[in-house]
Amino acid sequence: DSGVTQTPKHLITATGQRVTLRCSPRSGDLSVYWYQQSLDQGLQFLIQYYNGEERAKGNILERFSAQQFPDLHSELNLSSLELGDSALYFCASSVTARMNTEAFFGQGTRLTVV
Amino acid sequence: TQLLEQSPQFLSIQEGENLTVYCNSSSVFSSLQWYRQEPGEGPVLLVTVVTGGEVKKLKRLTFQFGDARKDSSLHITAAQPGDTGLYLCAGAQGGSEKLVFGKGTKLTVNP
Numbered sequence A: 001d002s003g004v005t006q007t008p009k010h011l012i013t014a015t016g017q018r019v020t021l022r023c024s025p026r027s028g029d030l031s032v033y034w035y036q037q038s039l040d041q042g043l044q045f046l047i048q049y050y051n052g053e054e055r056a057k058g059n060i061l062e063r064f065s066a067q068q069f070p071d072l073h074s075e076l077n078l079s080s081l082e083l084g085d086s087a088l089y090f091c092a093s094s095v096t097a098r099m100n101t102e103a104f105f106g107q108g109t110r111l112t113v114v
Numbered sequence B: 001t002q003l004l005e006q007s008p009q010f011l012s013i014q015e016g017e018n019l020t021v022y023c024n025s026s027s028v029f030s031s032l033q034w035y036r037q038e039p040g041e042g043p044v045l046l047v048t049v050v051t052g053g054e055v056k057k058l059k060r061l062t063f064q065f066g067d068a069r070k071d072s073s074l075h076i077t078a079a080q081p082g083d084t085g086l087y088l089c090a091g092a093q094g095g096s097e098k099l100v101f102g103k104g105t106k107l108t109v110n111p
Helices: none
Strands: A005-007 A010-013 A019-024 A031-038 A042-050 A053-057 A064-068 A074-078 A087-094 A109-113 B005-007 B010-014 B019-024 B031-037 B044-049 B055-058 B061-065 B071-076 B085-092 B099-101 B105-110
Touching: A005 A087, A010 A019, A019 A087, A019 A109, A031 A074, A042 A064, A042 A074, A042 B085, A042 B099, A074 A087, B005 B085, B010 B019, B019 B085, B019 B105, B031 B071, B044 B055, B044 B061, B071 B085
Parallel strands: A010 A109, B010 B105
Antiparallel strands: A005 A019, A019 A074, A031 A042, A031 A087, A042 A053, A064 A074, A087 A109, B005 B019, B019 B071, B031 B044, B031 B085, B055 B061, B061 B071, B085 B099, B085 B105
16 A cells, blocks of 8 residues: 555546546655556656645646645546546655655556546 | 657566566666556556666666666566566656656566
8 A cells, every 4th residue: 555545446437528536645745746557658747746836747638637735635637538538547646846756656547438 | 759668568477587677768867767567556666776887686676777877677586476567667857857657568477
């Protein structure tokens, strides 16, 4: 158990819909990262928040947005969903803002868009 | 184009065999990490290497960072079924906050 909690574990939704993925970081970790993992692209960095502020942005689509709340949990919002958005979405957390420090990953949310 | 290329993509071996997997790039990284990911789980960090030429050992696993900090290898001695998983390398580039992952090597160790 990494200490990072992601909900839900599985999500099936239709194209055009909007979903919210939730992440609770490890106790004491200020940094939260979101990743998308698909078979053809591998693990792709989407976005990082540190202590409530956006810290770094990766390959995140404009249809996707995220935020980190005062209690440090984070949500990833995916809208106008397309079939190609089907993937595993991982949240990771770390103590510092530096991306090469040890990050702990949650078990992921498997999103299926039908 | 993938910034970090991992090879082989798939590897199936018998218990007790040795193996090496590679992580290569044309870019220089300030540090490189290796993760193992099991089905249904998130990646788990195995090691971070930061110095060119650095060698780190973790029981039967040996990690090496290339002298030029562009490549890395993971050698497993006497592989066991418990080593089965997806091995991912991830690099951090100086001046960038982003961690770039390779697509991974899927290792299967058969009993």
